[in-house]
Amino acid sequence: MIRLLVLPFLFSTVSGFCNDPFTGKLYNTRCTRLEWEKRYKADPNNNKCVEIEWNPCKESINVDLVLEDCLRKCASNSTCIKDPAEVAIPENSHKYHYYFDKNEGTCYSKKGPYEPSKKGQNHFEKKDECEKTCSPRTT
Numbered sequence: 001m002i003r004l005l006v007l008p009f010l011f012s013t014v015s016g017f018c019n020d021p022f023t024g025k026l027y028n029t030r031c032t033r034l035e036w037e038k039r040y041k042a043d044p045n046n047n048k049c050v051e052i053e054w055n056p057c058k059e060s061i062n063v064d065l066v067l068e069d070c071l072r073k074c075a076s077n078s079t080c081i082k083d084p085a086e087v088a089i090p091e092n093s094h095k096y097h098y099y100f101d102k103n104e105g106t107c108y109s110k111k112g113p114y115e116p117s118k119k120g121q122n123h124f125e126k127k128d129e130c131e132k133t134c135s136p137r138t139t
Helices: 014-019 067-074 127-134
Strands: 037-043 048-054 096-101 106-111
Touching: 037 067, 048 067, 096 127, 106 127
Parallel strands: none
Antiparallel strands: 037 048, 096 106
16 A cells, blocks of 8 residues: 655645744754755745745745745745846946845845935845845844
8 A cells, every 4th residue: 555645835825835934943853953054934024035044854844945936935026036226327427226136145236326216126225225125144
């Protein structure tokens, strides 16, 4: 007789996946710190994903290996997942604005002035504003 093990977490809804509480508690005490990896977990309160240290022995399995996957599934309307806003660069401009690179998980400067009309389009006046809004690092 063949038995099939059905894992309900594989068939959970996207919203269930994204709202799964990550407690960080171990459910198997034999796991060691050497097994931990950098992963990403949804933070639905802030419409972004945060970086966590994860191992397969944690309670929550609803984490992503790649930041962009987490953002696409759990924060798809976030400014952070959008392509950087295009702005006109005046001749001899020495001004910069910032955008979030979803592949690198960090904020970068881009030549061209900040345009308030492009707010909400992955376009930030200051780097710290970009990091606060999009950075997966919590510290």
